[in-house]
Amino acid sequence: MARLIRRYNDGTRVNHWIVALLFLAAGLSGLALFHPLFWPFTGLFGGGQWTKTLHPFFGVVMVLGFVILFFQVWRDNFWTRNDSAWVRRSSRLLRGREEEMPPVAKYNAGQKGVFWLFAVCLLVLLVTGFLFWVPWFAGAVPIPVRRFAVLLHAFAAFLMVLGVIIHVYAAIWVKGSMRAMTRGTVSPSWARRHHPLWYRDIGADK
Amino acid sequence: MSSLQSLDIAARSATTKPTPQARQHVTEVAKLIDVSSCIGCKACQVACMQWNDLRDEVGVNVGQYDNPSDLTPQSWTVMRYAEVQMKQPDESTRLEWLIRKDGCMHCEDPGCLKACPAPGAIVKYTNGIVDFISEHCIGCGYCVSGCPFDIPRISRTDNRAYKCSLCSDRVAVGLEPACAKVCPTGAIRFGSKEDMLEFGAQRVAELKERGYAQPAVYDPAGVGGTHVVYVLQHGDQPGLYNDLPADPTISPLVALWKGITKPLATAAMIGAAVVGFFHYVKVGPLETDETDDDADDGRPRRRDEDRVRGE
Numbered sequence: 001m002a003r004l005i006r007r008y009n010d011g012t013r014v015n016h017w018i019v020a021l022l023f024l025a026a027g028l029s030g031l032a033l034f035h036p037l038f039w040p041f042t043g044l045f046g047g048g049q050w051t052k053t054l055h056p057f058f059g060v061v062m063v064l065g066f067v068i069l070f071f072q073v074w075r076d077n078f079w080t081r082n083d084s085a086w087v088r089r090s091s092r093l094l095r096g097r098e099e100e101m102p103p104v105a106k107y108n109a110g111q112k113g114v115f116w117l118f119a120v121c122l123l124v125l126l127v128t129g130f131l132f133w134v135p136w137f138a139g140a141v142p143i144p145v146r147r148f149a150v151l152l153h154a155f156a157a158f159l160m161v162l163g164v165i166i167h168v169y170a171a172i173w174v175k176g177s178m179r180a181m182t183r184g185t186v187s188p189s190w191a192r193r194h195h196p197l198w199y200r201d202i203g204a205d206k
Numbered sequence: 207m208s209s210l211q212s213l214d215i216a217a218r219s220a221t222t223k224p225t226p227q228a229r230q231h232v233t234e235v236a237k238l239i240d241v242s243s244c245i246g247c248k249a250c251q252v253a254c255m256q257w258n259d260l261r262d263e264v265g266v267n268v269g270q271y272d273n274p275s276d277l278t279p280q281s282w283t284v285m286r287y288a289e290v291q292m293k294q295p296d297e298s299t300r301l302e303w304l305i306r307k308d309g310c311m312h313c314e315d316p317g318c319l320k321a322c323p324a325p326g327a328i329v330k331y332t333n334g335i336v337d338f339i340s341e342h343c344i345g346c347g348y349c350v351s352g353c354p355f356d357i358p359r360i361s362r363t364d365n366r367a368y369k370c371s372l373c374s375d376r377v378a379v380g381l382e383p384a385c386a387k388v389c390p391t392g393a394i395r396f397g398s399k400e401d402m403l404e405f406g407a408q409r410v411a412e413l414k415e416r417g418y419a420q421p422a423v424y425d426p427a428g429v430g431g432t433h434v435v436y437v438l439q440h441g442d443q444p445g446l447y448n449d450l451p452a453d454p455t456i457s458p459l460v461a462l463w464k465g466i467t468k469p470l471a472t473a474a475m476i477g478a479a480v481v482g483f484f485h486y487v488k489v490g491p492l493e494t495d496e497t498d499d500d501a502d503d504g505r506p507r508r509r510d511e512d513r514v515r516g517e
Binding site: 032033034035036037038039048049051052053094095096098132134135138143144146147148150151154158161162165166169172173174175176187189190193194 | 220221222323324325342344345346347348350351356360362365457459460462463467468469471472474475478479482485486489490491492493494495496
Protein backbone atom coordinates (compact mmCIF):
# COMPACT_ATOMS: atom_id res chain seq x y z
CA MET A 1 0.00 0.00 0.00
CA ALA A 2 1.38 3.35 -1.01
CA ARG A 3 0.59 6.59 0.78
CA LEU A 4 -2.33 7.05 3.17
CA ILE A 5 -4.76 9.95 3.21
CA ARG A 6 -5.61 11.67 6.50
CA ARG A 7 -9.37 11.79 7.07
CA TYR A 8 -9.68 12.67 10.78
CA ASN A 9 -7.19 14.41 13.02
CA ASP A 10 -6.45 13.21 16.54
CA GLY A 11 -8.86 15.64 18.21
CA THR A 12 -11.85 14.61 16.14
CA ARG A 13 -11.15 10.91 16.61
CA VAL A 14 -10.66 11.11 20.36
CA ASN A 15 -13.79 13.21 20.71
CA HIS A 16 -15.77 10.84 18.47
CA TRP A 17 -14.87 7.89 20.66
CA ILE A 18 -15.61 9.77 23.88
CA VAL A 19 -19.08 10.50 22.50
CA ALA A 20 -19.40 6.89 21.29
CA LEU A 21 -18.49 5.41 24.69
CA LEU A 22 -20.84 7.79 26.46
CA PHE A 23 -23.57 6.88 24.00
CA LEU A 24 -22.99 3.24 24.87
CA ALA A 25 -23.29 4.05 28.58
CA ALA A 26 -26.29 6.36 28.21
CA GLY A 27 -27.92 4.03 25.70
CA LEU A 28 -27.56 0.86 27.75
CA SER A 29 -28.66 2.56 30.97
CA GLY A 30 -31.56 4.20 29.14
CA LEU A 31 -32.67 0.98 27.50
CA ALA A 32 -32.64 -0.67 30.94
CA LEU A 33 -35.29 1.83 32.01
CA PHE A 34 -37.17 1.58 28.72
CA HIS A 35 -38.24 -2.05 28.58
CA PRO A 36 -37.95 -4.88 31.12
CA LEU A 37 -36.18 -6.95 28.45
CA PHE A 38 -33.17 -4.65 28.92
CA TRP A 39 -33.42 -4.41 32.72
CA PRO A 40 -30.36 -6.74 33.16
CA PHE A 41 -28.22 -3.86 31.78
CA THR A 42 -28.64 -2.21 35.19
CA GLY A 43 -26.11 -4.78 36.40
CA LEU A 44 -23.46 -3.03 34.31
CA PHE A 45 -23.91 0.16 36.29
CA GLY A 46 -24.20 -1.20 39.82
CA GLY A 47 -27.95 -1.80 40.03
CA GLY A 48 -31.14 0.08 39.33
CA GLN A 49 -30.51 3.03 41.63
CA TRP A 50 -27.05 3.64 40.15
CA THR A 51 -28.37 3.25 36.62
CA LYS A 52 -31.00 5.90 37.27
CA THR A 53 -28.46 8.19 38.96
CA LEU A 54 -25.78 7.88 36.26
CA HIS A 55 -27.92 7.90 33.10
CA PRO A 56 -28.58 11.67 32.97
CA PHE A 57 -24.92 12.50 33.64
CA PHE A 58 -23.82 10.17 30.82
CA GLY A 59 -26.29 11.96 28.61
CA VAL A 60 -25.25 15.49 29.48
CA VAL A 61 -21.52 14.77 29.03
CA MET A 62 -22.27 13.00 25.74
CA VAL A 63 -24.11 16.09 24.50
CA LEU A 64 -21.17 18.31 25.50
CA GLY A 65 -18.84 16.06 23.51
CA PHE A 66 -21.22 16.01 20.57
CA VAL A 67 -21.43 19.80 20.48
CA ILE A 68 -17.65 19.92 19.92
CA LEU A 69 -17.90 17.12 17.36
CA PHE A 70 -20.74 18.98 15.68
CA PHE A 71 -18.58 22.03 15.03
CA GLN A 72 -15.68 19.84 13.93
CA VAL A 73 -17.62 18.27 11.07
CA TRP A 74 -20.80 20.24 10.37
CA ARG A 75 -19.48 22.20 7.39
CA ASP A 76 -19.01 18.97 5.49
CA ASN A 77 -22.60 17.97 6.27
CA PHE A 78 -24.53 20.67 4.41
CA TRP A 79 -27.19 19.13 2.23
CA THR A 80 -26.73 19.54 -1.53
CA ARG A 81 -28.77 18.68 -4.60
CA ASN A 82 -26.31 15.89 -5.19
CA ASP A 83 -27.36 14.37 -1.86
CA SER A 84 -31.01 14.24 -2.88
CA ALA A 85 -30.00 12.39 -6.03
CA TRP A 86 -27.94 10.03 -3.88
CA VAL A 87 -30.94 9.29 -1.64
CA ARG A 88 -33.12 8.54 -4.68
CA ARG A 89 -30.60 5.98 -5.88
CA SER A 90 -29.72 4.60 -2.44
CA SER A 91 -31.50 1.29 -2.99
CA ARG A 92 -28.85 0.47 -5.61
CA LEU A 93 -26.11 1.03 -3.07
CA LEU A 94 -27.87 -1.32 -0.67
CA ARG A 95 -27.72 -3.94 -3.41
CA GLY A 96 -23.97 -3.37 -3.58
CA ARG A 97 -23.94 -1.35 -6.82
CA GLU A 98 -21.91 1.60 -5.59
CA GLU A 99 -20.58 2.37 -9.08
CA GLU A 100 -24.10 3.53 -10.05
CA MET A 101 -24.20 6.17 -7.31
CA PRO A 102 -23.60 9.91 -7.83
CA PRO A 103 -20.05 10.89 -6.79
CA VAL A 104 -19.73 11.72 -3.09
CA ALA A 105 -17.74 14.43 -1.30
CA LYS A 106 -16.45 13.98 2.27
CA TYR A 107 -19.77 12.54 3.42
CA ASN A 108 -22.51 10.80 1.52
CA ALA A 109 -26.18 11.65 2.06
CA GLY A 110 -26.64 8.72 4.43
CA GLN A 111 -23.81 9.93 6.64
CA LYS A 112 -25.21 13.46 6.55
CA GLY A 113 -28.66 12.18 7.43
CA VAL A 114 -27.33 10.28 10.41
CA PHE A 115 -25.34 13.33 11.52
CA TRP A 116 -28.38 15.61 11.50
CA LEU A 117 -30.54 12.91 13.08
CA PHE A 118 -28.07 12.66 15.97
CA ALA A 119 -27.96 16.45 16.32
CA VAL A 120 -31.74 16.81 16.48
CA CYS A 121 -32.27 13.75 18.69
CA LEU A 122 -29.59 14.84 21.16
CA LEU A 123 -31.13 18.30 21.41
CA VAL A 124 -34.54 16.76 22.12
CA LEU A 125 -33.04 14.26 24.57
CA LEU A 126 -31.19 17.03 26.41
CA VAL A 127 -34.17 19.36 26.77
CA THR A 128 -36.74 16.69 27.62
CA GLY A 129 -34.32 14.89 29.93
CA PHE A 130 -33.95 17.95 32.13
CA LEU A 131 -37.74 18.21 32.39
CA PHE A 132 -38.07 14.93 34.30
CA TRP A 133 -34.65 14.70 35.94
CA VAL A 134 -35.38 13.59 39.51
CA PRO A 135 -34.47 14.96 41.98
CA TRP A 136 -32.92 18.09 40.48
CA PHE A 137 -35.31 19.59 37.96
CA ALA A 138 -38.52 17.53 37.70
CA GLY A 139 -40.06 19.12 40.79
CA ALA A 140 -40.28 22.49 39.02
CA VAL A 141 -42.05 21.04 35.98
CA PRO A 142 -45.83 20.48 35.82
CA ILE A 143 -46.73 16.79 35.65
CA PRO A 144 -48.50 16.98 32.22
CA VAL A 145 -45.29 18.51 30.78
CA ARG A 146 -43.25 15.71 32.35
CA ARG A 147 -45.51 13.11 30.75
CA PHE A 148 -44.96 14.69 27.36
CA ALA A 149 -41.22 15.01 27.96
CA VAL A 150 -40.77 11.38 28.96
CA LEU A 151 -42.62 10.21 25.84
CA LEU A 152 -40.61 12.49 23.57
CA HIS A 153 -37.39 11.44 25.29
CA ALA A 154 -38.13 7.77 24.63
CA PHE A 155 -39.04 8.50 21.01
CA ALA A 156 -35.89 10.54 20.33
CA ALA A 157 -33.79 7.85 22.00
CA PHE A 158 -35.44 5.22 19.84
CA LEU A 159 -34.59 7.16 16.65
CA MET A 160 -31.07 7.72 17.94
CA VAL A 161 -30.55 3.99 18.56
CA LEU A 162 -31.78 3.21 15.04
CA GLY A 163 -29.39 5.87 13.72
CA VAL A 164 -26.48 4.36 15.63
CA ILE A 165 -27.31 0.88 14.34
CA ILE A 166 -27.17 2.27 10.78
CA HIS A 167 -23.98 4.22 11.56
CA VAL A 168 -22.19 1.22 13.08
CA TYR A 169 -23.38 -1.16 10.39
CA ALA A 170 -22.19 1.20 7.64
CA ALA A 171 -18.76 1.27 9.27
CA ILE A 172 -18.66 -2.53 9.29
CA TRP A 173 -20.14 -2.81 5.81
CA VAL A 174 -17.81 -0.37 4.03
CA LYS A 175 -14.42 -1.94 4.59
CA GLY A 176 -11.68 0.54 5.41
CA SER A 177 -14.04 2.98 7.15
CA MET A 178 -13.21 1.85 10.66
CA ARG A 179 -9.57 2.71 10.01
CA ALA A 180 -10.59 6.30 9.29
CA MET A 181 -12.00 6.73 12.79
CA THR A 182 -9.44 4.59 14.66
CA ARG A 183 -6.13 5.45 12.93
CA GLY A 184 -7.36 8.59 11.19
CA THR A 185 -6.25 7.55 7.71
CA VAL A 186 -7.71 5.85 4.66
CA SER A 187 -6.15 4.34 1.58
CA PRO A 188 -6.25 6.34 -1.67
CA SER A 189 -8.32 3.67 -3.35
CA TRP A 190 -10.85 3.78 -0.48
CA ALA A 191 -11.15 7.56 -0.85
CA ARG A 192 -11.37 7.34 -4.62
CA ARG A 193 -14.02 4.71 -4.54
CA HIS A 194 -16.29 5.98 -1.76
CA HIS A 195 -15.64 9.75 -1.72
CA PRO A 196 -14.30 10.70 -5.19
CA LEU A 197 -15.15 14.40 -4.88
CA TRP A 198 -13.38 14.62 -1.54
CA TYR A 199 -10.46 12.72 -3.04
CA ARG A 200 -10.29 15.34 -5.79
CA ASP A 201 -10.89 18.33 -3.49
CA ILE A 202 -8.00 17.54 -1.17
CA GLY A 203 -5.76 17.14 -4.18
CA ALA A 204 -4.97 13.50 -3.55
CA ASP A 205 -5.32 12.76 -7.25
CA LYS A 206 -2.42 15.02 -8.15
CA MET B 207 -43.44 -0.82 51.80
CA SER B 208 -41.70 -4.14 52.21
CA SER B 209 -41.68 -7.18 49.98
CA LEU B 210 -42.17 -9.40 53.02
CA GLN B 211 -45.98 -9.44 52.96
CA SER B 212 -48.14 -12.53 53.06
CA LEU B 213 -50.26 -11.12 50.26
CA ASP B 214 -50.64 -12.54 46.75
CA ILE B 215 -49.53 -10.29 43.94
CA ALA B 216 -51.93 -9.62 41.07
CA ALA B 217 -49.74 -7.25 39.04
CA ARG B 218 -46.09 -6.29 39.20
CA SER B 219 -44.31 -3.33 37.58
CA ALA B 220 -42.00 -3.87 34.58
CA THR B 221 -43.03 -7.50 34.38
CA THR B 222 -44.36 -8.90 31.12
CA LYS B 223 -45.53 -12.35 32.26
CA PRO B 224 -48.50 -12.96 34.58
CA THR B 225 -47.92 -13.31 38.31
CA PRO B 226 -48.90 -16.60 40.02
CA GLN B 227 -52.64 -16.98 39.56
CA ALA B 228 -53.52 -20.17 41.49
CA ARG B 229 -55.21 -18.50 44.47
CA GLN B 230 -58.14 -16.63 43.04
CA HIS B 231 -60.63 -16.29 45.85
CA VAL B 232 -59.16 -13.33 47.67
CA THR B 233 -61.71 -10.70 48.63
CA GLU B 234 -61.09 -7.23 47.25
CA VAL B 235 -60.85 -4.66 50.00
CA ALA B 236 -61.65 -0.98 50.10
CA LYS B 237 -61.38 1.95 52.44
CA LEU B 238 -64.40 4.20 52.47
CA ILE B 239 -63.90 7.86 53.41
CA ASP B 240 -67.19 9.53 54.16
CA VAL B 241 -66.38 13.22 53.71
CA SER B 242 -69.79 14.14 55.09
CA SER B 243 -68.91 12.60 58.47
CA CYS B 244 -65.38 13.98 58.71
CA ILE B 245 -64.72 16.59 61.40
CA GLY B 246 -61.15 17.33 60.29
CA CYS B 247 -59.49 16.20 63.54
CA LYS B 248 -56.44 14.75 61.78
CA ALA B 249 -56.38 11.67 64.00
CA CYS B 250 -55.91 9.69 60.78
CA GLN B 251 -52.75 11.66 59.97
CA VAL B 252 -51.39 10.99 63.45
CA ALA B 253 -52.26 7.29 63.32
CA CYS B 254 -50.57 7.04 59.92
CA MET B 255 -47.40 8.62 61.29
CA GLN B 256 -47.45 6.40 64.33
CA TRP B 257 -48.07 3.07 62.65
CA ASN B 258 -45.71 3.71 59.74
CA ASP B 259 -42.99 5.34 61.88
CA LEU B 260 -43.09 8.56 59.87
CA ARG B 261 -41.98 11.92 61.27
CA ASP B 262 -42.31 14.83 58.90
CA GLU B 263 -40.49 18.06 59.57
CA VAL B 264 -42.50 20.68 61.39
CA GLY B 265 -43.70 23.02 58.64
CA VAL B 266 -45.11 26.51 58.55
CA ASN B 267 -48.67 27.73 58.53
CA VAL B 268 -49.75 28.53 54.99
CA GLY B 269 -52.94 30.32 55.99
CA GLN B 270 -55.24 27.34 56.22
CA TYR B 271 -55.71 24.23 58.28
CA ASP B 272 -53.82 21.94 55.90
CA ASN B 273 -50.81 20.75 57.84
CA PRO B 274 -48.56 19.74 56.24
CA SER B 275 -49.77 21.62 53.19
CA ASP B 276 -49.06 18.76 50.82
CA LEU B 277 -48.28 15.06 50.75
CA THR B 278 -44.60 14.35 51.37
CA PRO B 279 -42.40 11.24 51.61
CA GLN B 280 -43.08 11.41 55.37
CA SER B 281 -46.78 12.34 55.18
CA TRP B 282 -48.71 9.70 53.28
CA THR B 283 -52.08 11.18 54.06
CA VAL B 284 -53.10 14.82 54.39
CA MET B 285 -56.43 16.41 55.22
CA ARG B 286 -57.29 19.03 52.64
CA TYR B 287 -59.69 21.74 53.74
CA ALA B 288 -61.90 23.56 51.25
CA GLU B 289 -64.19 26.42 52.21
CA VAL B 290 -66.85 26.76 49.54
CA GLN B 291 -69.93 28.90 49.12
CA MET B 292 -72.70 26.56 48.04
CA LYS B 293 -75.77 28.01 46.39
CA GLN B 294 -79.01 26.93 48.06
CA PRO B 295 -82.32 26.31 46.26
CA ASP B 296 -83.62 29.68 47.60
CA GLU B 297 -80.67 31.50 45.92
CA SER B 298 -78.96 32.19 49.26
CA THR B 299 -75.46 30.81 49.82
CA ARG B 300 -74.17 28.64 52.60
CA LEU B 301 -70.57 28.20 53.69
CA GLU B 302 -69.49 24.58 53.64
CA TRP B 303 -66.26 23.15 54.92
CA LEU B 304 -65.35 20.19 52.73
CA ILE B 305 -62.55 18.21 54.29
CA ARG B 306 -61.03 15.50 52.16
CA LYS B 307 -58.47 13.02 53.43
CA ASP B 308 -56.05 12.87 50.51
CA GLY B 309 -53.74 9.96 49.78
CA CYS B 310 -53.31 7.05 47.43
CA MET B 311 -56.59 5.92 45.86
CA HIS B 312 -55.31 2.37 45.17
CA CYS B 313 -56.58 2.27 41.58
CA GLU B 314 -57.67 -1.00 40.09
CA ASP B 315 -55.67 0.07 37.02
CA PRO B 316 -52.74 1.88 38.65
CA GLY B 317 -50.95 4.46 36.48
CA CYS B 318 -47.89 4.37 38.76
CA LEU B 319 -47.47 0.63 38.24
CA LYS B 320 -47.87 1.02 34.51
CA ALA B 321 -45.19 3.71 34.35
CA CYS B 322 -42.67 2.11 36.72
CA PRO B 323 -39.53 0.74 34.97
CA ALA B 324 -38.16 -1.23 37.94
CA PRO B 325 -39.38 -4.84 38.10
CA GLY B 326 -41.40 -5.42 41.25
CA ALA B 327 -40.97 -1.90 42.66
CA ILE B 328 -44.73 -1.42 42.48
CA VAL B 329 -47.17 -4.25 43.01
CA LYS B 330 -50.90 -4.61 43.16
CA TYR B 331 -52.03 -7.30 45.56
CA THR B 332 -54.95 -9.54 44.75
CA ASN B 333 -56.94 -7.73 47.44
CA GLY B 334 -56.57 -4.53 45.42
CA ILE B 335 -53.93 -2.69 47.48
CA VAL B 336 -51.26 -0.95 45.39
CA ASP B 337 -47.95 -0.96 47.22
CA PHE B 338 -44.50 0.49 46.58
CA ILE B 339 -41.83 -2.08 47.37
CA SER B 340 -39.24 0.44 48.40
CA GLU B 341 -36.16 -1.77 48.28
CA HIS B 342 -36.70 -2.16 44.52
CA CYS B 343 -37.46 1.52 43.87
CA ILE B 344 -34.87 3.41 41.83
CA GLY B 345 -36.26 6.89 42.40
CA CYS B 346 -36.83 7.78 38.75
CA GLY B 347 -40.14 9.53 39.38
CA TYR B 348 -42.02 7.80 36.56
CA CYS B 349 -44.77 6.85 39.04
CA VAL B 350 -45.35 10.56 39.61
CA SER B 351 -45.95 11.01 35.90
CA GLY B 352 -48.14 7.92 35.77
CA CYS B 353 -50.43 8.78 38.69
CA PRO B 354 -53.71 10.52 37.77
CA PHE B 355 -54.05 11.83 41.35
CA ASP B 356 -50.57 13.34 41.94
CA ILE B 357 -49.88 11.12 44.96
CA PRO B 358 -46.33 9.65 44.98
CA ARG B 359 -43.56 11.76 46.48
CA ILE B 360 -39.83 11.14 46.01
CA SER B 361 -37.65 11.37 49.09
CA ARG B 362 -34.52 13.49 48.79
CA THR B 363 -33.00 11.44 51.60
CA ASP B 364 -33.00 8.04 49.94
CA ASN B 365 -34.28 8.73 46.38
CA ARG B 366 -37.31 6.48 46.70
CA ALA B 367 -40.98 7.06 46.09
CA TYR B 368 -43.45 6.87 48.97
CA LYS B 369 -47.19 6.88 49.38
CA CYS B 370 -49.98 5.31 51.43
CA SER B 371 -49.66 1.53 51.56
CA LEU B 372 -53.24 1.15 52.83
CA CYS B 373 -51.36 -0.41 55.76
CA SER B 374 -50.77 -3.52 53.66
CA ASP B 375 -48.78 -4.97 56.56
CA ARG B 376 -51.79 -4.62 58.87
CA VAL B 377 -54.31 -5.82 56.29
CA ALA B 378 -52.14 -8.88 55.60
CA VAL B 379 -52.66 -10.01 59.19
CA GLY B 380 -56.37 -9.19 59.33
CA LEU B 381 -56.21 -5.69 60.82
CA GLU B 382 -57.76 -2.56 59.40
CA PRO B 383 -55.57 0.40 58.29
CA ALA B 384 -54.38 2.61 61.13
CA CYS B 385 -56.41 5.62 59.92
CA ALA B 386 -59.63 3.60 59.83
CA LYS B 387 -58.98 2.20 63.31
CA VAL B 388 -58.48 5.61 64.86
CA CYS B 389 -61.20 7.66 63.14
CA PRO B 390 -63.48 8.91 65.96
CA THR B 391 -66.58 9.55 63.84
CA GLY B 392 -66.52 6.44 61.71
CA ALA B 393 -65.85 8.53 58.62
CA ILE B 394 -63.13 6.07 57.62
CA ARG B 395 -64.25 2.49 57.24
CA PHE B 396 -62.51 -0.55 55.94
CA GLY B 397 -63.83 -3.86 54.65
CA SER B 398 -64.57 -5.72 51.46
CA LYS B 399 -65.11 -3.43 48.52
CA GLU B 400 -68.58 -4.88 48.11
CA ASP B 401 -69.51 -4.01 51.70
CA MET B 402 -68.02 -0.54 51.42
CA LEU B 403 -70.00 0.23 48.26
CA GLU B 404 -73.14 -1.01 49.95
CA PHE B 405 -72.48 1.17 52.99
CA GLY B 406 -71.67 4.09 50.69
CA ALA B 407 -74.99 3.68 48.89
CA GLN B 408 -76.77 3.85 52.28
CA ARG B 409 -74.92 7.05 53.17
CA VAL B 410 -75.82 8.54 49.80
CA ALA B 411 -79.50 7.80 50.47
CA GLU B 412 -79.25 9.41 53.93
CA LEU B 413 -77.57 12.51 52.48
CA LYS B 414 -80.34 12.82 49.93
CA GLU B 415 -82.86 12.74 52.74
CA ARG B 416 -80.92 15.52 54.44
CA GLY B 417 -81.41 17.69 51.36
CA TYR B 418 -78.25 17.23 49.32
CA ALA B 419 -79.18 17.16 45.66
CA GLN B 420 -76.40 14.99 44.22
CA PRO B 421 -74.47 13.02 46.83
CA ALA B 422 -72.48 10.14 45.36
CA VAL B 423 -69.89 7.47 45.99
CA TYR B 424 -66.63 8.40 44.25
CA ASP B 425 -65.29 5.19 42.68
CA PRO B 426 -63.98 6.50 39.33
CA ALA B 427 -64.44 4.07 36.46
CA GLY B 428 -61.67 5.67 34.38
CA VAL B 429 -59.05 3.89 36.48
CA GLY B 430 -61.09 0.70 36.80
CA GLY B 431 -62.52 1.83 40.13
CA THR B 432 -60.47 2.51 43.25
CA HIS B 433 -59.86 0.73 46.52
CA VAL B 434 -60.25 3.98 48.39
CA VAL B 435 -63.71 5.39 47.78
CA TYR B 436 -65.22 8.66 48.97
CA VAL B 437 -68.74 9.55 49.90
CA LEU B 438 -69.16 13.12 48.60
CA GLN B 439 -72.04 15.39 49.56
CA HIS B 440 -71.69 17.06 46.15
CA GLY B 441 -70.95 14.02 44.06
CA ASP B 442 -71.57 15.93 40.84
CA GLN B 443 -68.74 18.38 41.63
CA PRO B 444 -65.70 16.45 42.89
CA GLY B 445 -63.56 19.46 41.92
CA LEU B 446 -64.93 21.28 44.99
CA TYR B 447 -62.94 18.92 47.19
CA ASN B 448 -59.54 20.47 46.54
CA ASP B 449 -59.54 19.54 42.86
CA LEU B 450 -60.46 15.89 43.12
CA PRO B 451 -60.53 14.94 39.39
CA ALA B 452 -64.01 14.35 38.02
CA ASP B 453 -63.00 11.58 35.63
CA PRO B 454 -59.43 10.48 36.34
CA THR B 455 -57.73 8.24 33.78
CA ILE B 456 -54.17 7.24 33.05
CA SER B 457 -52.94 10.00 30.72
CA PRO B 458 -53.01 8.94 27.06
CA LEU B 459 -49.38 10.08 26.89
CA VAL B 460 -48.46 7.56 29.58
CA ALA B 461 -50.59 4.89 27.93
CA LEU B 462 -48.83 5.57 24.62
CA TRP B 463 -45.37 5.62 26.18
CA LYS B 464 -45.93 2.44 28.19
CA GLY B 465 -48.37 0.70 25.88
CA ILE B 466 -47.90 -0.87 22.49
CA THR B 467 -45.07 1.49 21.47
CA LYS B 468 -42.66 -0.06 23.94
CA PRO B 469 -42.63 -3.62 22.55
CA LEU B 470 -42.84 -2.24 19.00
CA ALA B 471 -39.86 0.06 19.50
CA THR B 472 -37.92 -2.74 21.16
CA ALA B 473 -38.68 -5.07 18.26
CA ALA B 474 -37.69 -2.36 15.75
CA MET B 475 -34.32 -1.76 17.40
CA ILE B 476 -33.47 -5.46 17.62
CA GLY B 477 -34.91 -5.93 14.12
CA ALA B 478 -32.65 -3.21 12.69
CA ALA B 479 -29.56 -4.98 13.99
CA VAL B 480 -30.79 -8.33 12.63
CA VAL B 481 -31.57 -6.81 9.22
CA GLY B 482 -28.06 -5.35 9.13
CA PHE B 483 -26.55 -8.74 9.83
CA PHE B 484 -28.52 -10.43 7.07
CA HIS B 485 -27.77 -7.60 4.67
CA TYR B 486 -24.10 -8.31 5.24
CA VAL B 487 -24.67 -12.01 4.69
CA LYS B 488 -26.63 -11.46 1.48
CA VAL B 489 -24.97 -8.45 -0.17
CA GLY B 490 -21.55 -8.58 1.44
CA PRO B 491 -19.23 -5.72 2.30
CA LEU B 492 -18.13 -2.88 0.06
CA GLU B 493 -14.46 -3.66 -0.29
CA THR B 494 -11.71 -1.65 -1.87
CA ASP B 495 -9.12 -3.27 -4.10
CA GLU B 496 -5.94 -1.98 -2.49
CA THR B 497 -3.77 -3.12 -5.42
CA ASP B 498 -5.40 -0.33 -7.42
CA ASP B 499 -3.59 2.45 -5.61
CA ASP B 500 -1.73 3.77 -8.61
CA ALA B 501 -4.62 3.85 -11.06
CA ASP B 502 -5.68 7.44 -10.46
CA ASP B 503 -8.55 7.92 -12.83
CA GLY B 504 -10.75 9.24 -10.04
CA ARG B 505 -13.64 6.93 -10.86
CA PRO B 506 -15.17 4.41 -8.50
CA ARG B 507 -14.24 0.88 -9.33
CA ARG B 508 -16.80 -1.60 -10.47
CA ARG B 509 -17.58 -4.32 -8.00
CA ASP B 510 -14.86 -6.86 -7.56
CA GLU B 511 -17.07 -9.77 -8.44
CA ASP B 512 -18.16 -8.11 -11.68
CA ARG B 513 -14.54 -7.79 -12.65
CA VAL B 514 -13.88 -11.39 -11.71
CA ARG B 515 -16.81 -12.40 -13.82
CA GLY B 516 -15.51 -10.36 -16.75
CA GLU B 517 -12.10 -11.97 -16.71
